[in-house]
Amino acid sequence: MMRYIHLVHFDTKAFDAMPLDYRQEVDRRALAKNAELAARGVLVHAEALQGPDTAVLVRVRDGKVSVTDGPYMESKEQLAGLVLIDVADAAEAVSIAGEDPIGEFGTIEVRPIYVIPGS
Numbered sequence: 001m002m003r004y005i006h007l008v009h010f011d012t013k014a015f016d017a018m019p020l021d022y023r024q025e026v027d028r029r030a031l032a033k034n035a036e037l038a039a040r041g042v043l044v045h046a047e048a049l050q051g052p053d054t055a056v057l058v059r060v061r062d063g064k065v066s067v068t069d070g071p072y073m074e075s076k077e078q079l080a081g082l083v084l085i086d087v088a089d090a091a092e093a094v095s096i097a098g099e100d101p102i103g104e105f106g107t108i109e110v111r112p113i114y115v116i117p118g119s
Contacts, residue, residue: 001086003044003113004093008081010106012051015080029101037085037096044084052078077107084113 015023030048037043055070083100087093090112097108 001088003084003086004090005111005113006083006085006093006097006100007032007079007109007111008048008102008106009077009098009109010080010102011076012078012080014076015105026101033099033101034083037083039087042085042087042092042096044086046083048081051078080106 024077034043034046037046051068057066057070059066059068070082080102085093085096087096088108093110093112097110100108102108
């Protein structure tokens with residue numbers, strides 16, 4: 001088994017402008033998908049994120065800490081959530097991403113988890 005993360009990206013402003021009943025239905029379907037993945041034994045963790053306006057960027061350059069309030073991305077789609085799964089291979093990770101209801105209007109980025117050597 002190998003861990004993969006699904007980074008969920010979508011236009012949060014456009015989503016907020018959608019009818020409330022549609023947003024609630026998407027949330028219900030996403031929670032149902034997470035419950036299904038948990039029942040299958042592949043869900044490690046899933047979380048939705050607050051909007052990009054709540055983000056804070058922290059950088060350290062030449063020993064100095066710099067803090068910048070969000071939003072900080074210049075793209076319409078923002079990181080809005082994550083789903084960590086433990087599956088057999090990349091094909092299964094991609095297949096599961098294709099079942100995410102957010103994929104109907106957003107993007108699901110699939111990445112394998114990097115295991116630090118010696119950890």
